[in-house]
Structure formats: structure tokens, C-alpha cells
Amino acid sequence: MDTTQLISIQQFCTHYNVPIKFINALQEYELIEITITNNQDYLQTNQLNAIEKMMRMHYDLDINFEGIDAIYNLLKQVEQLQEEVRVLKNKLSVYEGF
Template sequence: MEVIDLISITTFCTHYNVPTTFINQLEDYELIEIVVSEQDQYIKVTQINEVEKMMRLHYDLNINLEGLDAVYNLLKRVETLQSEITSLNNKLRLYED
């Protein structure tokens, strides 16, 4: 994977003013994936929106990491179910026409 698709955890944490331990804890709970390249730690650019959501839940709503894990997994499940409903509705329209 090219470094262009990654952002340094140090840079990310400096920009958002969060401790690097928070990002490491998110990886411990398997909520994000940290990529190690040349002894630096990175997160994928595609994960930034998800990390921002988790930061808001944790810091703005004071949800601990265990609760964050539960909430995040439930939100992912809701997104999956919504996608499935959309797909089924599209298939149903084919039979209705």
C-alpha cells in the first residue's frame, strides 16, 4: 500500500488534538486498522470519517471505549441492514413492473 493512501497517526492526532493512545486503543478494540510502514504508524485515509465519528462519541458524549465498541458495531449493523433493505426494494420493483 502506498503511503499516499495513509496518514501518520502523529499528524492526525496533532491536527485533531487527541492523544495517540486513543488511536491505539481503537486498534486494540479492533475498530480501526493501523498500518506500520518504516517504523511509523499510519491509518488509512478511508478510515478518517469513522475515526472522527468515534472521537465525537468518545469526547463529546463521554462514551467509554467499551460503549464506543458496542455503539460503533450497532451503527455498522444498521448501515448493513439499510443497504440490504434498499437492495431488496430494488429487486421488488423489478417484479412489480
């Protein structure tokens, strides 16, 4: 597997000063995916922004993992709905031109 899009969980946790059990808890709630390559655990780099948001929710706002799960899923739903509204507005603008 191409490891250029991966970051070691150990390296991530050291950099952000968070325990590995935090990352494992996020995986247990299926909020992130952990990739295992050569018996080492990695995070995909495209997940880093989401993990940083979840870290702020947990450590800065003292939200538990159940709350993070609910909030994160609601945020994903909002993003999907916003994308759907954008697509529908674009389709509508085509018809308004006639």
C-alpha cells in the first residue's frame, strides 16, 4: 500500500500529545478508519481534519465519545444536505434561464 497518504498513529499521538486510546476509541465508534500495514497502525491523511475537530470537541469542550459520534454524524448529514441544495440550485438556475 502507498504509505504517502498515511501517518503513523504513534507519530500522530506524539505530535498532538494525545493518548493512543483516544484514537482507538474513535475507531471503536467507527468515526475513523485505521489502516494496518506491516503490523503498524496508520491513519489516512484525509482524516486528519476530522480527527482534529473531534479532539477539540473532546478535550476543549469536554464532550464524551457518544456525543462526538452524534455531533459528527449530524455534521456529515448537514454537509450532504448543503451539497444537495447546491446541486438543486444549479439545476434550478438552468430552468430559470428559459
